[in-house]
Amino acid sequence: xxxxxxxxxxxxxxxxxxxxxxxxxxxxxxxxxxxxxxxxxxxxxxxxxxxxxxxxxxxxxxxxxxxxxxxxxxxxxxxxxxxxxxxxxxxxxxxxxxxxxxxxxxxxxxxxxxxxxxxxxxxxxxxxxxxxxxxxxxxxxxxxxxxxxxxxxxxxxxxxxxxxxxxxxxxxxxxxxxxxxxxxxxxxxxxxxxxxxxxxxxxxxxxxxxxxxxxxxxxxxxxxxxxxxxxxxxxxxxxxxxxxxxxxxxxxxxxxxxxxxxxxxxxxxxxxxxxxxxxxxxxxxxxxxxxx
Amino acid sequence: xxxxxxxxxxxxxxxxxxxxxxxxxxxxxxxxxxxxxxxxxxxxxxxxxxxxxxxxxxxxxxxxxxxxxxxxxxxxxxxxxxxxxxxxxxxxxxxxxxxxxxxxxxxxxxxxxxxxxxxxxxxxxxxxxxxxxxxxxxxxxxxxxxxxxxxxxxxxxxxxxxxxxxxxxxxxxxxxxxxxxxxxxxxxxxxxxxxxxxxxxxxxxxxxxxxxxxxxxxxxxxxxxxxxxxxxxxxxxxxxxxxxxxxxxxxxxxxxxxxx
Numbered sequence: 001x002x003x004x005x006x007x008x009x010x011x012x013x014x015x016x017x018x019x020x021x022x023x024x025x026x027x028x029x030x031x032x033x034x035x036x037x038x039x040x041x042x043x044x045x046x047x048x049x050x051x052x053x054x055x056x057x058x059x060x061x062x063x064x065x066x067x068x069x070x071x072x073x074x075x076x077x078x079x080x081x082x083x084x085x086x087x088x089x090x091x092x093x094x095x096x097x098x099x100x101x102x103x104x105x106x107x108x109x110x111x112x113x114x115x116x117x118x119x120x121x122x123x124x125x126x127x128x129x130x131x132x133x134x135x136x137x138x139x140x141x142x143x144x145x146x147x148x149x150x151x152x153x154x155x156x157x158x159x160x161x162x163x164x165x166x167x168x169x170x171x172x173x174x175x176x177x178x179x180x181x182x183x184x185x186x187x188x189x190x191x192x193x194x195x196x197x198x199x200x201x202x203x204x205x206x207x208x209x210x211x212x213x214x215x216x217x218x219x220x221x222x223x224x225x226x227x228x229x230x231x232x233x234x235x236x237x238x239x240x241x242x243x244x245x246x247x248x249x250x251x252x253x254x255x256x257x258x259x260x261x262x263x264x265x266x267x268x269x270x271x272x273x274x275x276x277x278x279x280x281x282x283x284x285x286x287x288x289x290x291x292x
Numbered sequence: 293x294x295x296x297x298x299x300x301x302x303x304x305x306x307x308x309x310x311x312x313x314x315x316x317x318x319x320x321x322x323x324x325x326x327x328x329x330x331x332x333x334x335x336x337x338x339x340x341x342x343x344x345x346x347x348x349x350x351x352x353x354x355x356x357x358x359x360x361x362x363x364x365x366x367x368x369x370x371x372x373x374x375x376x377x378x379x380x381x382x383x384x385x386x387x388x389x390x391x392x393x394x395x396x397x398x399x400x401x402x403x404x405x406x407x408x409x410x411x412x413x414x415x416x417x418x419x420x421x422x423x424x425x426x427x428x429x430x431x432x433x434x435x436x437x438x439x440x441x442x443x444x445x446x447x448x449x450x451x452x453x454x455x456x457x458x459x460x461x462x463x464x465x466x467x468x469x470x471x472x473x474x475x476x477x478x479x480x481x482x483x484x485x486x487x488x489x490x491x492x493x494x495x496x497x498x499x500x501x502x503x504x505x506x507x508x509x510x511x512x513x514x515x516x517x518x519x520x521x522x523x524x525x526x527x528x529x530x531x532x533x534x535x536x537x538x539x540x541x542x543x544x545x546x547x548x549x550x551x552x
Contacts, residue, residue, distance in 0.1 A: 005381070006375055006376055047409055130373065131391050132391075133372060133414075133415075289373060290313075291321075
């Protein structure tokens with residue numbers, strides 16, 4: 001089989017597949033690629049994870065200090081007599097409210113890290129894309145995996161704090177992969193889309209810098225969505241992040257199984273975003289090489 | 293030519309053309325995306341035009357031409373980094389591109405770490421890189437600098453390391469773009485010897501401004517001008533006419549402008 005086969009600017013793949021076989025191949029393609037490039041992903045991921053604290057002496061300690069500091073500040077704010085309008089609405093005692101916010105922030109930070117970085121992602125790797133035979137679609141996967149590492153550290157800090165403050169953990173915490181995996185897929189999809197758009201224009205980056213902080217308030221990070229009047233229900237769930245935040249809180253903080261409608265909606269947005277992102281990236285990847 | 297079967301041909305290009313889109317105004321690309329179906333907002337700048345090329349297994353092809361004539365673009369197209377805009381291209385076999393050596397190095401990381409990444413980018417498995425590591429280090433010959441960040445390397449050391457990685461990829465087609473210009477004479481000789489060995493089993497596409505290298509390594513030479521093949525044949529013959537042209541034809545200042 002030829003490794004390159006092109007006619008008039010179109011890659012030629014000779015095959016006889018019917019519609020359903022093509023659909024299966026499309027569905028499998030991102031995973032086939034990831035499997036095929038696993039060593040490359042691992043090599044670059046290793047460097048990316050190290051990169052974050054490059055040149056610092058403390059290194060990894062920072063990854064733990066940041067979430068620790070955050071949770072310390074929330075706890076201080078909500079356990080002292082500071083008057084906060086929302087504090088009474090939240091489920092549980094005041095420490096519970098600190099955890100409530102922290103869990104929301106973990107999910108949101110994961111999203112915002114991807115949203116900020118993705119538009120510049122291909123620019124960071126221009127040399128690789130232009131000078132080597134490089135699977136540029138794997139960059140979104142790698143950068144999401146890197147952010148996953150830091151998110152897991154934050155989650156570990158949260159669980160330790162929960163254990164220390166309340167003396168126990170919810171058994172439903174074990175279900176966390178069931179929400180983390182769809183969330184990771186959702187973010188990979190977003191990264192594919194944003195990195196492709198960002199390759200054409202830097203406006204995508206500036207747009208995200210302005211829009212993401214606003215999203216923080218459109219997502220129930222600081223308040224439970226039940227504190228909004230019912231007409232907002234549709235809109236708060238239209239923001240896909242809401243589902244992930246709520247499912248996370250249900251299983252980690254409240255110890256109950258998530259609402260199946262909310263969970264189903266989250267999985268659906270995840271699958272749709274993942275494949276839309278891949279389709280979009282794949283469609284423009286050959287143009288991207290020439291414009292970046 | 294006619295006696296060779298199709299499996300002997302590793303690269304076959306027919307009427308190959310590559311155009312970049314040049315926009316008169318910075319934001320015209322947006323108009324192109326939105327209204328491209330209606331009219332075109334760019335001038336096509338043809339970097340390659342009507343390239344016909346057949347490379348047989350085991351051949352070594354030297355590519356000559358002035359700056360900006362399309363040599364590097366041709367190599368990029370053959371490697372599959374960028375798609376041609378026109379024509380047909382078929383490539384059989386694993387390609388190792390030796391373009392812009394060392395440009396993908398991460399300056400903060402050590403040589404060793406860069407070998408791991410660089411090897412992975414070229415498609416080597418982690419176990420393969422680990423197995424070959426001593427051999428890579430030996431070929432590069434930069435000693436204890438292997439453990440130092442690449443930012444402390446000299447240009448020549450970077451080239452040594454980068455070429456050494458490429459030399460350990462088991463490729464069928466080696467594509468080399470002016471890679472050896474920076475190394476010292478001893479290292480250049482080492483690389484040329486290695487390429488010489490490679491030629492026994494593999495196919496070589498070689499861009500160089502050093503006529504001596506082309507004469508030594510190549511069985512055929514191609515002279516590209518203005519994106520077209522101007523002359524093709526026996527290396528010494530092509531080199532002679534290329535040299536003559538360089539003396540007679542002045543450096544044209546309009547070379548990089550789009551055609552009206």
